[in-house]
Amino acid sequence: MIEVLRxxxxxxxxxxxxxxxxxxxxxxxxxxxxxxLRAVRKGGDSxxxxxxxxxxxxxxxxxxxxxxxxxxxxxxRQVPAEISRALREAHGRIEKFHKNQVEKGFEVRSEGIRLxxxxxxxxxxxxxxxxxxxxxxxxxxxxxxxxxxxxxxDITVVTPPSPQxxxxxxxxxxxxxxxxxxxxxxxxxxxxxxxxxTETVPRVDxxxxxxxxWVATAKRLVFGxxxxxxxxxxxEVLIIADTTADPAWVAADMLAQAEHDPMAAAVCIATDVxxxxxxxxxxxxxxxxxxRKSIAGKSIRKYGTILVAQTVERAADIANGIAPEHLELFxxxxxxxxxSIRNAGAVFLGQYTTESLGDYAAGPNHxxxxxxxxxxxxxxxxxxxxxxxxxxxxxxxxxxxxxxxxEALALAEGLDGHALAVTRRLGRRGTAASxxxxxxxxxxxxxxxx
Amino acid sequence: MIEVLRxxxxxxxxxxxxxxxxxxxxxxxxxxxxxxLRAVRKGGDSxxxxxxxxxxxxxxxxxxxxxxxxxxxxxxRQVPAEISRALREAHGRIEKFHKNQVEKGFEVRSEGIRLxxxxxxxxxxxxxxxxxxxxxxxxxxxxxxxxxxxxxxDITVVTPPSPQxxxxxxxxxxxxxxxxxxxxxxxxxxxxxxxxxTETVPRVDxxxxxxxxWVATAKRLVFGxxxxxxxxxxxEVLIIADTTADPAWVAADMLAQAEHDPMAAAVCIATDVxxxxxxxxxxxxxxxxxxRKSIAGKSIRKYGTILVAQTVERAADIANGIAPEHLELFxxxxxxxxxSIRNAGAVFLGQYTTESLGDYAAGPNHxxxxxxxxxxxxxxxxxxxxxxxxxxxxxxxxxxxxxxxxEALALAEGLDGHALAVTRRLGRRGTAASxxxxxxxxxxxxxxxx
Numbered sequence: 001m002i003e004v005l006r007x008x009x010x011x012x013x014x015x016x017x018x019x020x021x022x023x024x025x026x027x028x029x030x031x032x033x034x035x036x037l038r039a040v041r042k043g044g045d046s047x048x049x050x051x052x053x054x055x056x057x058x059x060x061x062x063x064x065x066x067x068x069x070x071x072x073x074x075x076x077r078q079v080p081a082e083i084s085r086a087l088r089e090a091h092g093r094i095e096k097f098h099k100n101q102v103e104k105g106f107e108v109r110s111e112g113i114r115l116x117x118x119x120x121x122x123x124x125x126x127x128x129x130x131x132x133x134x135x136x137x138x139x140x141x142x143x144x145x146x147x148x149x150x151x152x153x154d155i156t157v158v159t160p161p162s163p164q165x166x167x168x169x170x171x172x173x174x175x176x177x178x179x180x181x182x183x184x185x186x187x188x189x190x191x192x193x194x195x196x197x198t199e200t201v202p203r204v205d206x207x208x209x210x211x212x213x214w215v216a217t218a219k220r221l222v223f224g225x226x227x228x229x230x231x232x233x234x235x236e237v238l239i240i241a242d243t244t245a246d247p248a249w250v251a252a253d254m255l256a257q258a259e260h261d262p263m264a265a266a267v268c269i270a271t272d273v274x275x276x277x278x279x280x281x282x283x284x285x286x287x288x289x290x291x292r293k294s295i296a297g298k299s300i301r302k303y304g305t306i307l308v309a310q311t312v313e314r315a316a317d318i319a320n321g322i323a324p325e326h327l328e329l330f331x332x333x334x335x336x337x338x339x340s341i342r343n344a345g346a347v348f349l350g351q352y353t354t355e356s357l358g359d360y361a362a363g364p365n366h367x368x369x370x371x372x373x374x375x376x377x378x379x380x381x382x383x384x385x386x387x388x389x390x391x392x393x394x395x396x397x398x399x400x401x402x403x404x405x406x407e408a409l410a411l412a413e414g415l416d417g418h419a420l421a422v423t424r425r426l427g428r429r430g431t432a433a434s435x436x437x438x439x440x441x442x443x444x445x446x447x448x449x450x
Numbered sequence: 451m452i453e454v455l456r457x458x459x460x461x462x463x464x465x466x467x468x469x470x471x472x473x474x475x476x477x478x479x480x481x482x483x484x485x486x487l488r489a490v491r492k493g494g495d496s497x498x499x500x501x502x503x504x505x506x507x508x509x510x511x512x513x514x515x516x517x518x519x520x521x522x523x524x525x526x527r528q529v530p531a532e533i534s535r536a537l538r539e540a541h542g543r544i545e546k547f548h549k550n551q552v553e554k555g556f557e558v559r560s561e562g563i564r565l566x567x568x569x570x571x572x573x574x575x576x577x578x579x580x581x582x583x584x585x586x587x588x589x590x591x592x593x594x595x596x597x598x599x600x601x602x603x604d605i606t607v608v609t610p611p612s613p614q615x616x617x618x619x620x621x622x623x624x625x626x627x628x629x630x631x632x633x634x635x636x637x638x639x640x641x642x643x644x645x646x647x648t649e650t651v652p653r654v655d656x657x658x659x660x661x662x663x664w665v666a667t668a669k670r671l672v673f674g675x676x677x678x679x680x681x682x683x684x685x686e687v688l689i690i691a692d693t694t695a696d697p698a699w700v701a702a703d704m705l706a707q708a709e710h711d712p713m714a715a716a717v718c719i720a721t722d723v724x725x726x727x728x729x730x731x732x733x734x735x736x737x738x739x740x741x742r743k744s745i746a747g748k749s750i751r752k753y754g755t756i757l758v759a760q761t762v763e764r765a766a767d768i769a770n771g772i773a774p775e776h777l778e779l780f781x782x783x784x785x786x787x788x789x790s791i792r793n794a795g796a797v798f799l800g801q802y803t804t805e806s807l808g809d810y811a812a813g814p815n816h817x818x819x820x821x822x823x824x825x826x827x828x829x830x831x832x833x834x835x836x837x838x839x840x841x842x843x844x845x846x847x848x849x850x851x852x853x854x855x856x857e858a859l860a861l862a863e864g865l866d867g868h869a870l871a872v873t874r875r876l877g878r879r880g881t882a883a884s885x886x887x888x889x890x891x892x893x894x895x896x897x898x899x900x
Binding site: 082083085086087089090093097100101103106108113115117120122123133136137138169205206224226227231248249252253255256258259260286290291292296334335338341342343344345346347348349350351352353354355356357358359360361362363364365368369371373374375376377378379381383386387388389390391392393394395396398399402404405406408409410412413414415416417418419420421422424425 | 532533535536537539540543547550551553556558563565567570572573583586587588619655656674676677681698699702703705706708709710736740741742746784785788791792793794795796797798799800801802803804805806807808809810811812813814815818819821823824825826827828829831833836837838839840841842843844845846848849852854855856858859860862863864865866867868869870871872874875
């Protein structure tokens with residue numbers, strides 16, 4: 001059973017440190033992944049097909065890489081009506097929420113200078129969808145919708161083939177969300193195909209989506225050549241509960257997190273030691289009833305945490321230090337506590353807002369920063385699929401107005417060429433030697449700290 | 451002299467490939483940088499001071515790490531009045547532009563569900579300012595202003611000390627822009643101090659600012675623990691010029707780029723072969739007059755490029771493939787060409803809008819995506835110093851409305867624990883075994899492509 005720890009004790013501090021240091025190393029596969037990336041970059045489709053045969057045990061021709069229209073239609077028919085309806089309803093809600101994230105850019109003018117920021121979608125995006133039991137249609141929606149809402153004109157889904165075929169729910173979700181093609185490829189080889197392009201797979205500008213260590217390492221290595229989303233760490237929930245909380249409901253939410261993965265973390269900060277104890281009992285009891293009790297049990301044993309804090313404000317402080325992916329405010333007045341929350345991926349307010357709502361259908365994205373990254377990262381959103389471009393236009397008058405400032409600063413920095421580009425346009429040709437050029441020699445310095 | 455290449459020839463294609471593959475490897479210093487990171491993480495101030503002595507040749511006590519108020523005031527007095535005025539004017543324009551980037555977040559309500567996106571500044575930011583001749587006060591402004599406008603409450607500047615002291619212009623720019631402290635530390639050790647915190651240097655959530663290979667490698671290695679800006683590659687300009695362009699002005703702008711760095715690239719796509727030839731002559735001639743001709747000459751010899759394309763539209767196509775950091779539209783009707791530009795960090799329209807304006811004072815940020823990253827990255831901006839948080843609140847009614855969708859999808863994905871968190875709140879306790887649990891065994895699969 002989870003031990004209830006008191007805030008301020010060394011045991012509590014050690015447990016928080018343990019929560020913050022969950023991670024999987026990627027070093028052990030980096031060499032293999034590099035080799036795969038190089039091979040696909042050079043060999044294109046034929047390398048991609050070779051790895052697909054080797055790792056997924058499926059022999060395909062280049063013509064079979066892209067899932068055909070007929071197969072997509074077939075898949076749609078295979079999905080039970082209830083699931084199909086649920087996917088469409090969830091899609092509608094997710095799309096509606098994300099439309100609020102669309103940015104417009106701006107243009108301002110002043111004294112002969114016209115300045116703007118243009119916001120435009122990236123030209124192509126790639127979405128990785130894991131195979132096997134981790135092929136979640138909800139993740140397909142969550143990764144494609146923000147790209148579509150951003151206006152990305154070309155979206156490629158990659159997902160590993162298996163002898164049983166791709167799950168029909170995944171193919172249906174990809175269609176509902178508006179992917180432009182689904183490619184039967186997975187692992188580092190699929191990431192390579194998206195990053196560099198092959199004869200069949202167009203090179204993309206951004207790759208998103210969860211994956212195993214091979215996929216995560218490949219994304220890390222192609223970053224720079226192409227943009228990527230965050231490398232997702234193990235999932236986590238932190239629940240702040242006061243005495244109004246039903247221990248059974250809190251426990252159910254902790255177990256919903258724990259069933260994801262043995263590395264997942266379910267944490268509760270209760271304001272009362274009896275409440276904490278009651279939650280611990282409920283967790284133990286409900287765990288026995290859970291189909292995925294083997295996975296959830298491992299997570300609960302290692303990372304399941306119940307802390308007791310004096311007040312909800314103190315609980316919020318602890319939460320800010322952890323910066324959890326999911327934060328449930330299971331308290332009497334959740335809105336009153338919200339301003340104290342500074343770091344969290346998504347906040348769920350009140351007893352009816354179980355995290356599951358957000359995982360599937362409330363509307364916000366379920367791809368969230370993990371492992372403390374909520375200090376500086378955001379949920380996946382429309383903003384991840386756009387780029388901004390600065391637009392500058394100076395008339396002669398506008399140019400003349402700021403020319404002296406530009407010349408002064410360029411010369412102060414010893415960049416005479418920058419100043420000269422201005423000077424020439426002013427009709428002067430002289431090269432005013434800059435102070436930095438005159439005295440610069442003594443400043444010239446090469447060293448590790450430059 | 452730069453050879454004028456015709457679009458469509460193998461020589462032109464090879465030159466574009468060469469431009470796109472400029473980069474510096476970081477592998478050679480990674481081991482040393484890792485050791486520095488570990489030492490500062492463990493040793494704090496004392497490790498930081500030890501490396502400062504070793505690499506910068508300056509012995510400091512912990513009490514001298516932060517530049518004092520008296521020194522800051524001294525520095526402000528040392529800067530010539532003209533430079534000080536120019537810095538303040540530039541700061542005002544940069545701040546005004548960036549204020550347009552402030553995002554508000556949103557809240558929407560529908561049928562018992564209240565959803566929101568909160569936008570809040572990160573709590574602490576760190577700005578790296580290089581030492582020696584690369585200590586550009588304009589970069590200090592460009593890196594601090596977006597953080598301040600975002601509302602970051604604590605901004606630390608780090609810059610390597612030298613026996614001559616920190617440039618007064620840098621200290622003045624940091625004050626004007628509103629940094630909260632300036633720390634005398636540079637290199638990988640300063641990045642480590644920002645990422646992990648020391649007794650004197652607060653741990654930050656985001657590190658920005660340019661630096662040499664040690665700094666860039668350190669940023670890459672601490673990424674995840676803390677957010678970083680893009681790793682800046684060598685700078686580049688692409689100028690599209692039609693026959694209305696003055697070859698001398700085009701050449702001056704190319705040289706302003708080339709003087710940055712031997713790895714910098716100055717590229718012109720001209721619509722006329724005679725124009726291209728005239729620009730080549732001007733580049734050669736003006737190069738001889740440039741104080742930094744040694745640096746600019748190296749850049750021009752290796753990466754200086756003049757291409758001839760049939761039309762400005764074709765030139766725009768080539769530019770989109772290169773996705774340049776800076777793009778000048780030195781053509782008769784720049785506004786008409788703008789919609790054809792899809793990938794560029796900043797676009798400068800018309801003959802008076804030399805890139806230097808944007809480097810110093812027009813208002814937009816001069817920290818821009820390099821090396822083709824403009825396909826998917828943006829100029830440094832206010833959006834780089836904020837994080838978004840999703841807010842979800844369901845009433846009982848709102849919960850009941852979407853509960854069936856959530857249960858259906860959770861069960862379809864085999865995540866019964868997720869469904870149970872909903873079921874319990876509906877007052878039911880039964881564990882509806884999910885279809886995936888029933889049939890899931892055959893799908894279970896471990897492999898490289900999962």
